[in-house]
C-alpha cells in the first residue's frame with residue numbers, strides 16, 4: 441500500500457539499515473507494511489503498544505530527513521533508535537556490549553582551522569534550542585521519564601554475556617579510519633562510541649518536541665576497519681535483546697497514580 445498515510449503510534453523504531461529493525465519487526469503482531477516517501481514502514485503491535493518501524497538509510501542526512509518525515513506522519517509518543525556503533529578504546533565499552541546514549545554529540549559541526557577545530561560553542565552559534573536554552577551540538581537524552589525507566593528495567597552492568605552501559609555517543613559523517621583518529625575523537629568529544637545517525641535524529645526530535653532513546657550494540661572498535669574484528673550480528677542481537685526487555689516491561693506508556701500520563705515533550709519538560 442502506498443500514499444500519504446497519516447496515523448499515530450506509541451513508538452517509532454528507527455534503524456539505518458534493514459538488519460537493524462527487521463528482527464524486531466518479525467516479533468510484532470498484526471504487521472502491516474506501507475510505502476512512504478522515505479521508504480517503507482512496518483506497523484504492528486507489541487502487546488498493546490502500537491509500534492511503527494522504519495529504515496532511515498545510513499548517515500545524518502538520511503536520518504534527519506526520514507525522522508522529520510516520519511514524525512510528521514506518525515506523531516509518536518517516543519522514538520527509539522537501534523543499531524551498531526564503534527567503541528573508542530579509551531572508554532569502557534567492548535565489542536558485544538550495548539550502549540544506551542545518555543547524550544548524543546554532533547561531531548562534524550564547527551570550524552576546521554590549520555591549528556585545529558573550534559566548536560559551535562566556541563564560535564557562539566547554537567544548532568538548536570531547548571526551552572529557550574541554546575544547544576551547541578550536545579543533546580542530553582537522560583532527562584526524560586523513559587530514560588529513567590529504562591535505567592531501572594536494564595540497570596548498568598551485566599546482561600547475560602555482555603554489559604549495558606549508559607554514556608555519551610558521538611555522531612560523525614566520516615567513520616574513524618584508523619586508531620589515531622579514533623583516539624583524537626575520544627579525547628576531543630569525551631564520548632564512548634561513534635555512529636553516523638544519532639545526533640541527527642536527536643536534533644530533529646528536539647525540534648518536534650518528541651523524546652528519543654538510542655540503543656546501540658558495539659560491533660567494532662572505532663578506527664579498526666579490518667572486518668575480522670567486527671561482530672555486527674552479535675552487536676545487533678544484543679541491542680535487540682535490550683530493546684525487547686524494555687518493550688516487555690511496557691515502554692513507552694508512562695504509568696502514574698492517575699493512570700497513563702500525557703508524554704512530556706523533549707527532555708522531560710511538560711508540554
Ligand SMILES: O=C(O)c1cccc(C(=O)CC[C@H]2O[C@@H](n3cnc4c(=O)[nH]cnc43)[C@H](O)[C@@H]2O)c1
Pocket residue numbers: 456498499523524525526527615616617634635636637659660661662663664665
Ligand atoms: O569501511 C569501513 O571502514 C567502515 C568502518 C566503520 C563503519 C562502516 C559502516 O559502513 C557502518 C556504518 C553504520 O554502522 C554504524 N557504525 C558501526 N560502527 C561504526 C563506527 O565505527 N563508526 C561510525 N559508525 C559506525 C553507523 O551508525 C552506520 O549506520 C564502515
